[in-house]
Amino acid sequence: MTFPIARSNARRCPRRSGFTLLEVLVSISLVLLIILGVNQVFALTSRAVGAGNALSTAVRDARNVQSIITNDLSNAEIERAPFLYLDSEVMLAFRNKEEQLADIDFNPASTARGTVETSLLTVDRDKNGRENDPGDQTPRAFLTSRTHRTDVLKFFSRQSGRRQTGNKTTFVSGVSASEQYITYGHVRQPAVIDNLTTGQLPGIGPTGTALTLAANPNNFYATQWVLGRVVFLLREPEISGSNKIIRDTTLPGSPQQTYYGRGNSATPASSMSPFSENSQSTTTGTMIASELIQYSFYDLMGMGMERHRTDIMPFFINAGRQATWHDAIAFRHSAYPAPSRPLTSQGVARTVPCFVKSCTQFVVEYAGDFMRQKDDGTQDPDPSTGPGSGKWFADGSGNGTDGVIDYNVSNEGGVLKRSIRWYGFPRDVNNDGKIVRNTGPTSTNADVVPLRDYTSTPLKFERTVLPIPAGNDYGTAQGVGTNAHYRCVWGPDTSSYPRPKMIRIVMAVDDPAARIAREQYYEYVVELP
Numbered sequence: 001m002t003f004p005i006a007r008s009n010a011r012r013c014p015r016r017s018g019f020t021l022l023e024v025l026v027s028i029s030l031v032l033l034i035i036l037g038v039n040q041v042f043a044l045t046s047r048a049v050g051a052g053n054a055l056s057t058a059v060r061d062a063r064n065v066q067s068i069i070t071n072d073l074s075n076a077e078i079e080r081a082p083f084l085y086l087d088s089e090v091m092l093a094f095r096n097k098e099e100q101l102a103d104i105d106f107n108p109a110s111t112a113r114g115t116v117e118t119s120l121l122t123v124d125r126d127k128n129g130r131e132n133d134p135g136d137q138t139p140r141a142f143l144t145s146r147t148h149r150t151d152v153l154k155f156f157s158r159q160s161g162r163r164q165t166g167n168k169t170t171f172v173s174g175v176s177a178s179e180q181y182i183t184y185g186h187v188r189q190p191a192v193i194d195n196l197t198t199g200q201l202p203g204i205g206p207t208g209t210a211l212t213l214a215a216n217p218n219n220f221y222a223t224q225w226v227l228g229r230v231v232f233l234l235r236e237p238e239i240s241g242s243n244k245i246i247r248d249t250t251l252p253g254s255p256q257q258t259y260y261g262r263g264n265s266a267t268p269a270s271s272m273s274p275f276s277e278n279s280q281s282t283t284t285g286t287m288i289a290s291e292l293i294q295y296s297f298y299d300l301m302g303m304g305m306e307r308h309r310t311d312i313m314p315f316f317i318n319a320g321r322q323a324t325w326h327d328a329i330a331f332r333h334s335a336y337p338a339p340s341r342p343l344t345s346q347g348v349a350r351t352v353p354c355f356v357k358s359c360t361q362f363v364v365e366y367a368g369d370f371m372r373q374k375d376d377g378t379q380d381p382d383p384s385t386g387p388g389s390g391k392w393f394a395d396g397s398g399n400g401t402d403g404v405i406d407y408n409v410s411n412e413g414g415v416l417k418r419s420i421r422w423y424g425f426p427r428d429v430n431n432d433g434k435i436v437r438n439t440g441p442t443s444t445n446a447d448v449v450p451l452r453d454y455t456s457t458p459l460k461f462e463r464t465v466l467p468i469p470a471g472n473d474y475g476t477a478q479g480v481g482t483n484a485h486y487r488c489v490w491g492p493d494t495s496s497y498p499r500p501k502m503i504r505i506v507m508a509v510d511d512p513a514a515r516i517a518r519e520q521y522y523e524y525v526v527e528l529p
Helices: 021-074 097-102 113-121 313-317 325-329 345-349
Strands: 084-092 147-149 152-162 176-186 226-234 280-282 288-292 354-357 359-367 407-412 415-420 462-464 485-490 502-509 520-527
Touching: 021 152, 021 354, 021 502, 021 520, 084 113, 084 359, 152 226, 176 359, 226 359, 354 359
Parallel strands: 147 359
Antiparallel strands: 084 147, 084 152, 084 485, 152 176, 176 226, 226 354, 280 288, 359 502, 407 415, 462 485, 502 520
């Protein structure tokens, strides 16, 4: 017997195989590309948000600055004040560490000022790996990431205010006053944070050997700089003959105030304290030599604007000091944004002057009626058109002014249009790459130049002026020299000369984290009372 062969209907399952090596590599590559793309999106978003936050901070600071500066200058005392001080200069510094590291010829260890200045003023503009070509040198007069205006403005104001600092053992004080002495300018910052006295100037410093990063770690880069606003309340001692200032004379036991004043032995013709550098503090008239005014320990002065006429007026008008008395007030205050440790009243007090952080440019210019002009804006030397016997600029005898703020005239399509003429340290306003000096009574100039350039000789309040540049162009590499200053100081010895009618401030704020491509500029114009 035969049996049939059984046949199975089940199908044989195919053998499963894994990914090939090529497929795995392709998959990993695609995943990596996706991760890199997502990471790039997040990085770009983070940078955009960071830049937006930096810009928002700069705008917020600028708005705050505008209201404070406008209020201070709108209440300024110009005619009866002891003095009005404006000093303009250029300081050199890298914007930040990244810019320093990218520089080709900079040696961080060098202390030779000429060598350091050359490194800062030369930039590889043609990208050929050298910084010694003729077009690589930056003129000092132009505002760049390495050439910075650090002007100083000092004036008096009539407005009510309260002390923002305390005494030696107190952090706050309730003393108020209706007169103030205000200083705007970049502050000195100490190399050691807990040093409550001296501080280093911004950048490499203006004179002598250059400051290195190691010697100036807190004030070397421009983004580290702090614009200061130092406000002293002016108040007379309430108790005659005792030189004591009491917070409230009607309140028994009210504490005596520590203030900057004049020593009991100070004579009118020998001292400008408490306005001068190295003025000392006191509570009773006995001076404390270790607490100098530039250290910013206190914000109170024991002298009002009117008493200066009897106490220090002879110093101003002394014939032997008229040319140099303003040197006594030519100093910067020391401050730091963070208090020292352990916490003390003086350590906290020095944070008060810190006004705007990362302020890389602070430019101050002035306008006023200093000359008589024709309708086309040129100077008017013709005595038949007005008083003055041919004097077309102020001469201290009432000649040379016409009651109109000096102006420039531009021809726009055959129509003459006026614009305010601003005076100050040379600055390129129309962005033509040059700063042309005025060369005569028939010239007009859109750029900012010293008033001396229009009058041929400095007026009495122009205490320091720049040398006349070759070719009458301040915008060349040699147009503005090392340590150049333009200092104007109006005081009792210039009372017969006109004073400014308007102040213009140009300020730049940067980001220390380099989240924005360049600093942000802001301009404020204030009409003086």
